[in-house]
Amino acid sequence: MRFADATTPLWTCPHCGHRFVTSNSWHSCSKHKLEDHFKDKPARVRKLFDAWSDFVLQFGEVTVIPQKTRISFQVRVRFAGAVIRKNWVECAFWLKRQVKDERFHRVEKITARDYIYYFRLTDESQLDKTMKEYLREAYQVGCQVKRV
Numbered sequence: 001m002r003f004a005d006a007t008t009p010l011w012t013c014p015h016c017g018h019r020f021v022t023s024n025s026w027h028s029c030s031k032h033k034l035e036d037h038f039k040d041k042p043a044r045v046r047k048l049f050d051a052w053s054d055f056v057l058q059f060g061e062v063t064v065i066p067q068k069t070r071i072s073f074q075v076r077v078r079f080a081g082a083v084i085r086k087n088w089v090e091c092a093f094w095l096k097r098q099v100k101d102e103r104f105h106r107v108e109k110i111t112a113r114d115y116i117y118y119f120r121l122t123d124e125s126q127l128d129k130t131m132k133e134y135l136r137e138a139y140q141v142g143c144q145v146k147r148v
């Protein structure tokens, strides 16, 4: 198998229209609405999600994909996400390196060079300059730009 890079055309699922780097990628085809994630949730949580969404979308063209349990953000690959909780938004993003920062309550090590960082967004002030640098990097991961 050849590894996909930023030049490989994306495959579009003929059923749901979602785009993927590798053809016939496993995914659930069902279409979900963004609104479904906010049923029975306080308006405040929607505001927090909108702040996160604007934050993730500030670097370029990003597709927002509402899934069953989470909302994903994709350029070529999905590089960030959100899970809507009762009183906060569980935010996640993918970096190609390890960072030590106590604001992340969970770090998932996928490979030696792939880490998913999780934090609970309860206030817009958490989306600060440092977070912006992380997200700028995560966006590059989403574009599949190789770091040298």
Ligand SMILES: [Zn+2]
Binding pocket: 013, 014, 015, 016, 017, 018, 027, 028, 029, 030
């Ligand atoms: Zn599909």
